[in-house]
Amino acid sequence: xxxxxxxxxxxxxxxxxxxxxxxxxxxxxxxxxxxxxxxxxxxxxxxxxxxxxxxxxxxxxxxxxxxxxxxxxxxxxxxxxxxxxxxxxxxxxxxxxxxxxxxxxxxxxxxxxxxxxxxxxxxxxxxxxxxxxxxxxxxxxxxxxxxxxxxxxxxxxxxxxxxxxxxxxxxxxxxxxxxxxxxxxxxxxxxxxxxxxxxxxxxxxxxxxxxxxxxxxxxxxxxxxxxxxxxxxxxxxxxxxxxxxxxxxxxxxxxxxxxxxxxxxxxxxxxxxxxxxxxxxxxxxxxxxxxxxxxxxxxxxxxxxxx
Amino acid sequence: xxxxxxxxxxxxxxxxxxxxxxxxxxxxxxxxxxxxxxxxxxxxxxxxxxxxxxxxxxxxxxxxxxxxxxxxxxxxxxxxxxxxxxxxxxxxxxxxxxxxxxxxxxxxxxxxxxxxxxxxxxxxxxxxxxxxxxxxxxxxxxxxxxxxxxxxxxxxxxxxxxxxxxxxxxxxxxxxxxxxxxxxxxxxxxxxxxxxxxxxxxxxxxxxxxxxxxxxxxxxxxxxxxxxxxxxxxxxxxxxxxxxxxxxxxxxxxxxxxxxxxxxxxxxxxxxxxxxxxxxxxxxxxxxxxxxxxxxxxxxxxxxxxxxxxxxxxxxxxxxxxxxxxxxxxxxxxxxxxxxxxxxxxxxxxxxxxxxxxxxxxxxxxxxxxxxxxxxxxxxxxxxxxxxxxxxxxxxxxxxxxxxxxxxxxxxxxxxxxxxxxxxxxxxxxxxxxxxxxxxxxxxxxxxxxxxxxxxxxxxxxxxxxxxxxxxxxxxxxxxxxxxxxxxxxxxxxxxxxxxxxxxxxxxxxxxxxxxxxxxxxxxxxxxxxxxxxxxxxxxxxxxxxxxxxxxxxxxxxxxxxxxxxxxxxxxxxxxxxxxxxxxxxxxxxxxxxxxxxxxx
Numbered sequence: 027x028x029x030x031x032x033x034x035x036x037x038x039x040x041x042x043x044x045x046x047x048x049x050x051x052x053x054x055x056x057x058x059x060x061x062x063x064x065x066x067x068x069x070x071x072x073x074x075x076x077x078x079x080x081x082x083x084x085x086x087x088x089x090x091x092x093x094x095x096x097x098x099x100x101x102x103x104x105x106x107x108x109x110x111x112x113x114x115x116x117x118x119x120x121x122x123x124x125x126x127x128x129x130x131x132x133x134x135x136x137x138x139x140x141x142x143x144x145x146x147x148x149x150x151x152x153x154x155x156x157x158x159x160x161x162x163x164x165x166x167x168x169x170x171x172x173x174x175x176x177x178x179x180x181x182x183x184x185x186x187x188x189x190x191x192x193x194x195x196x197x198x199x200x201x202x203x204x205x206x207x208x209x210x211x212x213x214x215x216x217x218x219x220x221x222x223x224x225x226x227x228x229x230x231x232x233x234x235x236x237x238x239x240x241x242x243x244x245x246x247x248x249x250x251x252x253x254x255x256x257x258x259x260x261x262x263x264x265x266x267x268x269x270x271x272x273x274x275x276x277x278x279x280x281x282x283x284x285x286x287x288x289x290x291x292x293x294x295x296x297x298x299x300x301x302x303x304x305x306x307x308x309x310x311x312x313x314x315x316x317x318x319x320x321x322x323x324x325x326x327x328x329x330x331x332x333x
Numbered sequence: 334x335x336x337x338x339x340x341x342x343x344x345x346x347x348x349x350x351x352x353x354x355x356x357x358x359x360x361x362x363x364x365x366x367x368x369x370x371x372x373x374x375x376x377x378x379x380x381x382x383x384x385x386x387x388x389x390x391x392x393x394x395x396x397x398x399x400x401x402x403x404x405x406x407x408x409x410x411x412x413x414x415x416x417x418x419x420x421x422x423x424x425x426x427x428x429x430x431x432x433x434x435x436x437x438x439x440x441x442x443x444x445x446x447x448x449x450x451x452x453x454x455x456x457x458x459x460x461x462x463x464x465x466x467x468x469x470x471x472x473x474x475x476x477x478x479x480x481x482x483x484x485x486x487x488x489x490x491x492x493x494x495x496x497x498x499x500x501x502x503x504x505x506x507x508x509x510x511x512x513x514x515x516x517x518x519x520x521x522x523x524x525x526x527x528x529x530x531x532x533x534x535x536x537x538x539x540x541x542x543x544x545x546x547x548x549x550x551x552x553x554x555x556x557x558x559x560x561x562x563x564x565x566x567x568x569x570x571x572x573x574x575x576x577x578x579x580x581x582x583x584x585x586x587x588x589x590x591x592x593x594x595x596x597x598x599x600x601x602x603x604x605x606x607x608x609x610x611x612x613x614x615x616x617x618x619x620x621x622x623x624x625x626x627x628x629x630x631x632x633x634x635x636x637x638x639x640x641x642x643x644x645x646x647x648x649x650x651x652x653x654x655x656x657x658x659x660x661x662x663x664x665x666x667x668x669x670x671x672x673x674x675x676x677x678x679x680x681x682x683x684x685x686x687x688x689x690x691x692x693x694x695x696x697x698x699x700x701x702x703x704x705x706x707x708x709x710x711x712x713x714x715x716x717x718x719x720x721x722x723x724x725x726x727x728x729x730x731x732x733x734x735x736x737x738x739x740x741x742x743x744x745x746x747x748x749x750x751x752x753x754x755x756x757x758x759x760x761x762x763x764x765x766x767x768x769x770x771x772x773x774x775x776x777x778x779x780x781x782x783x784x785x786x787x788x789x790x791x792x793x794x795x796x797x798x799x800x801x802x803x804x805x806x807x808x809x810x811x812x813x814x815x816x817x818x819x820x821x822x823x824x825x826x827x828x829x830x831x832x833x834x835x836x837x838x839x840x841x842x843x844x845x846x847x848x849x850x851x852x853x854x855x856x857x858x859x860x861x862x863x864x865x866x867x868x869x870x871x872x873x874x875x876x877x878x879x880x881x882x883x884x885x886x887x888x889x890x891x892x893x894x895x896x897x898x899x900x901x902x903x904x905x906x907x908x909x910x911x912x913x914x915x916x917x918x919x920x921x922x923x924x925x926x927x928x929x930x931x932x933x934x
Binding site: 149228229230231233234235236237238239240241242244248249252253326327328329 | 389390391393394414415417418419420421422423426427429431434435436437438439440448449452453484486497500
């Protein structure tokens with residue numbers, strides 16, 4: 027298992043390299059530059075700025091320099107925030123985004139699975155139909171619609187929760203963004219769990235477990251639940267990626283100081299080094315979390331374990 | 334007389350489906366007394382499985398059961414789960430058909446066994462483990478301690494079924510219900526399990542559900558024959574077999590192989606050209622098909638060849654039917670696919686009408702396919718579900734006779750449908766609207782419509798019911814005779830091969846161990862493996878009669894990635910000597926014309 031993980035990590039390095047390369051050139055293709063938005067800038071001053079950040083050199087040379095610095099762990103200076111470097115900005119934003127994303131994924135996972143299992147065990151009941159209708163809506167309605175609606179209702183209409191800001195991760199400030207971010211994952215996982223649980227409950231080995239005289243809860247927990255988790259674990263990779271892209275939207279809507287918002291601002295400012303830095307963080311996280319999902323998969327099913 | 338162990342009165346099972354109510358079990362009555370061994374026999378859809386599911390309270394959610402079922406004097410039909418759970422697995426336990434699917438795949442064998450003991454007897458972990466190991470010993474699993482910690486997929490099919498049986502016997506139940514316990518298993522493994530069940534009769538009361546009267550004959554004292562949800566005949570096994578009154582039972586009995594008689598048509602008479610042996614229709618020379626598989630050796634993995642077919646030679650003359658028999662994994666299907674060039678050969682030659690097929694381009698090979706027909710095992714999955722039966726059958730015509738007009742083609746399809754016993758209305762329907770037998774008829778029509786010279790049939794009747802099986806076999810024989818088509822008939826079922834084939838090749842672990850004409854093979858099998866296979870046919874033979882010499886092979890076939898040295902069969906062979914480990918026996922000709930690969934034949 028450990029060897030398998032190491033192997034996967036070795037394969038991940040070229041993947042990361044390709045992502046960096048493609049992103050590097052892609053943002054340069056976008057029109058505009060990092061200093062275009064400074065009001066009334068003197069063309070000579072802009073030229074000096076470009077020189078100062080080596081942006082006047084040929085693109086390939088810049089690419090080579092970037093890789094050389096990156097190899098030493100240097101993500102470079104931010105082009106938009108003077109006197110700050112990218113590593114500092116990420117170190118500031120990542121804890122906020124990680125707390126938001128992790129809580130949302132856990133909520134989506136457990137909430138979704140509980141709803142799905144409950145719906146499967148009470149197949150075709152009113153509870154089943156209600157849960158599935160809400161899940162369908164959760165899958166269909168995008169985050170940028172649910173988030174303002176939640177803010178309107180719980181923040182403004184009822185006045186229960188603050189509508190924006192982080193306040194060092196105070197519980198009340200986290201609730202709305204986490205719920206808004208978790209909803210699509212929760213809805214997707216609930217639907218998948220229900221389907222796989224229904225299939226699992228009619229499997230031959232579950233029939234055997236019943237024939238052994240086990241009470242129903244033992245049949246469900248020991249014999250039916252585990253295979254029902256497998257499709258959920260497969261879905262976890264895309265769900266995590268979804269939560270990351272979702273966090274970009276959510277952080278902007280709720281004004282949270284995370285790397286998602288930094289990413290959006292970096293893109294608008296053409297802050298090349300900041301964008302690349304955050305892309306590297308996102309890509310690494312997605313690769314690691316997908317590996318984790320695959321390892322959980324192998325732990326759940328001995329048949330797919332590498333021999 | 335005391336009360337029976339189990340009595341079932343006027344049992345009905347109804348399913349609610351989208352197409353309305355299905356009445357699967359229609360008023361079944363029977364009783365089982367302590368010490369009985371009852372066989373419930375019927376084809377698929379006869380309601381035999383649903384009857385026992387109702388007894389155990391295991392019916393699907395859309396099913397409703399009514400009637401009376403008394404077990405040890407207690408009414409148990411539709412009893413609440415809590416009450417049933419004191420009986421299920423404890424007093425009345427069950428063995429299912431497919432042991433791979435019926436064991437929980439991600440739980441170790443030991444944990445699945447202990448679970449029963451802890452549930453019903455509240456045993457401590459160590460006590461349960463000791464008892465479970467004892468249980469594994471009782472079912473004669475080799476190295477029970479190692480198997481205890483394994484997952485089901487790491488065991489062989491026979492071992493899995495032994496684990497199922499061990500699990501059912503752990504609490505020493507009063508009644509053991511076995512639903513098709515040997516159907517998913519190979520012939521020699523089936524013989525082992527039946528042998529074991531026979532030895533169990535002294536310990537417990539048994540109900541066996543099966544489609545195979547041969548299984549009942551050697552095992553049960555009483556028989557219940559079911560058809561369309563009702564009991565059509567019942568009685569002592571002896572009486573049913575000797576003087577059956579119901580036509581359905583009689584037809585099932587007629588489908589059974591009888592050990593004394595050589596059944597079937599006489600072997601094909603040698604034709605001109607065949608005796609001269611100058612030009613066979615198909616000649617296979619030293620064919621090898623090896624698949625690369627990865628194996629772990631310490632830190633490094635390396636490629637180990639899986640020798641699915643390892644040096645096989647034979648020839649087929651025009652119009653003859655040759656059977657290839659062997660257990661699963663012996664390479665018979667791989668061989669047929671290599672002959673058809675559906676998978677590449679690793680070595681050797683396949684000569685079709687004097688031409689080496691392996692050198693041909695894909696395009697040239699596809700031209701040759703007009704004369705190479707094929708019929709697969711699972712009729713439903715080998716027909717395209719999105720095409721109508723008519724267009725499926727017409728497809729080879731479109732490919733090989735593109736100049737043919739629409740009218741002409743339609744006429745040919747109608748004739749092909751008629752030839753295989755389907756109606757003209759059937760051509761507009763889709764495969765899922767047909768029964769297994771009808772799908773197999775359509776497959777045969779598709780293969781035969783371009784009049785091939787060789788038809789490869791890979792287990793064509795294995796997934797069909799007994800009575801359908803007979804019809805399809807008759808159809809193949811009739812078409813084979815009428816169109817002078819040679820047939821390669823692959824099967825694990827010797828009783829079918831015996832009826833259909835002129836000559837038989839017996840394969841074991843990728844090699845031919847015996848090749849002989851049909852009568853020679855069945856009357857005087859020379860290779861010990863052939864002898865074991867033939868004695869393992871569950872034949873029409875009664876438990877009360879003195880048993881014929883039954884050869885039950887021990888253990889499982891070895892892995893084709895690591896075949897034994899010398900003779901590949903020696904690890905399971907009853908007559909193996911030191912010589913067999915040193916030298917691989919070549920195929921040599923015996924006085925009666927059979928060719929055999931054995932030092933001691």
